[in-house]
Amino acid sequence: MNTNANVSSNTVPTPAFRREFDDAVRALREKILTLDCRLAIERFIALSDELKVRTVPVRKQLLETRLDWTDDERALGRWMHSANQRMGNLGRRLVTVATKKMEEADETVVNVMARSLQHIGNGIKAELADGPVSGRDYRELHALMRLAISLDCAKVKLTLSVQGTPMSVSIEALYFRAMLLARFANGAISMPQIEILDWWIWQWREVLQSVTQPRGANCLRVDLESSGGLRLGPRTDGLPALYLPVEPIVEAHRWIVADFHAGRQDRSASPAAALPVAEHVAVLEVLRNGLSRGEQGIGTRDPRRPSDSRVEVLVDLPEIMAKGFATPGASSNSLLAIEGGAQRHERHTAIGGVYEQSKRMLQLCDESDTGFGLEGSAESCRSIAIGTLVGIRPSPSQPLQICRVMRRLAGGDTGRVTLGVRRISSAAQLLPVTSESSRASSATLLFVPGEDSSGSQDGFLVADSLLRERTKFESRLDDGVYAFRFNRVRQKGRGWSLAGIEIVSVRDRPSPHGSLRA
Amino acid sequence: MKIDSTQRSSAEPLHGATKPLPEADDAARAVRDAYIATRFAGVARCGEDLAETERVIRAARLYFEDSQPAMATELLDIAIALHPGREEPWLARLELAFLARNAADFRGLAHAFKHFHRASSAWKEVARLGYALSPDDPAFAAAADSQSSRYGPWPDTPNWIQATWDLTSEVRGAEFHNAMLRRATAASLPQVARAA
Secondary structure (H helix, E strand, C coil): CCCCCCCCCCCCHHHHHHHHHHHHHHHHHHHHHHHCHHHHHHHHHHHHHHHHHHHHHHHHHHHHCCCCCHHHHHHHHHHHHHHHHHHHHHHHHHHHHHHHHHCCCCCCHHHHHHHHHHHHHHHHCCCCCCCCCCCCCCHHHHHHHHHHHCCCCCCEEEEEECEEEEEEEEEEHHHHHHHHHHHHCCCCCCCCHHHHHHHHHCHHHHHHHCCCCCHHHHHHHHECCCCCEEEECCCCCCCCCEEEEEEHHHHHHHHHHHHHCCCCCCCCCCCCCCCCCCHHHHHHHHHHHHHHHHHHHHCCCCEEEEEEEEEEEEEEHHHHHHCCCCCCCCCCCCCCCCCCCHHHHHHHHHHHHHHCCCCEEEEEEEEEECEEEEEEEEECCCCCCCCCCCEECCCCCCCEEEEEEEEEEHHHCCCCCEEEEEEECCCCEEEEEECCCCCCCCCEEEEECCCCCCCCCCEEEEEHHHHHHHEEEEEEECEEEEEEEEEEEEECCCCCCEEEEEEEEECEECCCCEECCC | CCCCHHHCCCCCCCCCCHHCCCCCCCCHHHHHHHHHHHHCCCCCCCCHHHCCCCCCCCHHHHHHCCCCCCHHHHHHHHHHHHHHHHHHHHHHHHHHHCCCCHHHHHHHHHHHHHHHCCCCCCHHHHHHHHHHHHHCCCCHHHHHHHCCCCCCCCCCCCCCCCCCCCHHHHHHHHHHHHHHHHHHHHHHHHHHHHHC
């Protein structure tokens, strides 16, 4: 393919360029058996370079977009995904053909193998733009790794360009990079977050080394003859497997944490490094959970019960508080957060606006003891992201279910979005309070009872901004006025926290005769 | 108080997580503070907040009780690294390592603690706990005599994590929980009546 000299590589590829590129890949694939191997490899490498260069501005644009993607951006993401997948597939075919035709596989074949693995990994990252992957097939990846093992080049290192930076990396590290990305790119991680994860994996490439025997129970495993991805724990059927020791990755994770403690972060090192610290902290948590699960064995999923109804979904804390607890005919006096008198009128007007919004109806697909599966149009799910707080009332007789969005998968061409939400509480209640910091101001907080009758797991769902102040709150209940403070965050999402409390004091206890003291 | 890293003795390797952090420039401090504010939301907003020893230890204990030991130890680790001159976070961190029966972690911490707080009156107690976990470690050998007079597999634990003996706060928490349950029940009755 001839690069169009009139189009800068810093610009997002146009639809015409994308078509031209796809045609070139298709043409090379069709001629792969008849073309001279050297020439085919040369053309593959040229296409690979082209794709790498032209997807840099795409990734940059998608990462910088804070709002939901436009249709054009979605199309770019899908192309990035499919183009990388096709290049991975083409590269694997080329290596297979070349090893048969050539007397000895030289470094150019190893280069094609490495680039193929890199493209497959890049494609997995872009999967988030292309919707849910049902039953991802890993045979392409395994086939490349089997080829590398048979050619005795799995541990061979070569230099690849990674986001414009030359990096020395082994074939097996590229393979495990793709496998790790696939393990985490399951809808529980956003596009910026997977870019951060990928950047870290590149830094860890030295520790992504396979071993043939498990080192303890905490290991990741690949069964090369299967179509499955990374699994946890040793193989039990006696067949051979490749193992990726977890401890070096855990150690690398510790180093990242240590760097944050020291404030060491070169924000200019890559677009991923420049992303907000909060995104990095979220990825650290995803990794921590993903790696520690290995110690506990494979987690089981709660049984799901199919459902087929439409439910109203309230999004974010203000809407949940304003609409989720309103009784018919009630005024909009349910305040959203701490507010002073001056703010109250404006806030009430805003709440009125909330009431005027049309309902956001989603399909309830299934439910389990711990959460729900929902589906809706891209439009109705536009403001819902991973970590968003949602309120769902599965039926009029059931209490409002307050949940956190754990997975969000855009359905590619279908325009449907699939959500997986985990229940936080089905017994939340609004509680009027006064705050110490601004005397005489009233507010309403959302109380979430814990499972434990001791109250030690009780908390409030609050906006993050509220936690910046160390305010003492008071609330009158039937047996006195309780004063409390937030003392830690027990769970966190987009703009909200489930904050634990400590009861500081109780006053105005009822007298023995049953009435409250003045 | 910052301890100069040159005070370290090469013969005494420091526990990895508790090395004092070097003085940070503005950019590094901003990154660290953003990390602390996100990771320990509601507990600390920046590195300076971690100097509030009592608050930090209480939060660490609550994380530990909430089955989040990694949060608890990390909070204390960064508090120690930023303010290594304060004994209390060290001791709380040691107690958590002891409660987790993590002998390697405890040993590393104990050696580092001894390095930074040679004159600490708490060392005898640290050695006593250390001896229970690692009786072969010469650093804890002096505690052997005190162990022989004790009965039971584990020594009594100190209360460096500030677990309160006064249960008033816990009782209040349970009362609050129950009062909120009564409130929910009272609120649901009219709805039930309407539905009927």
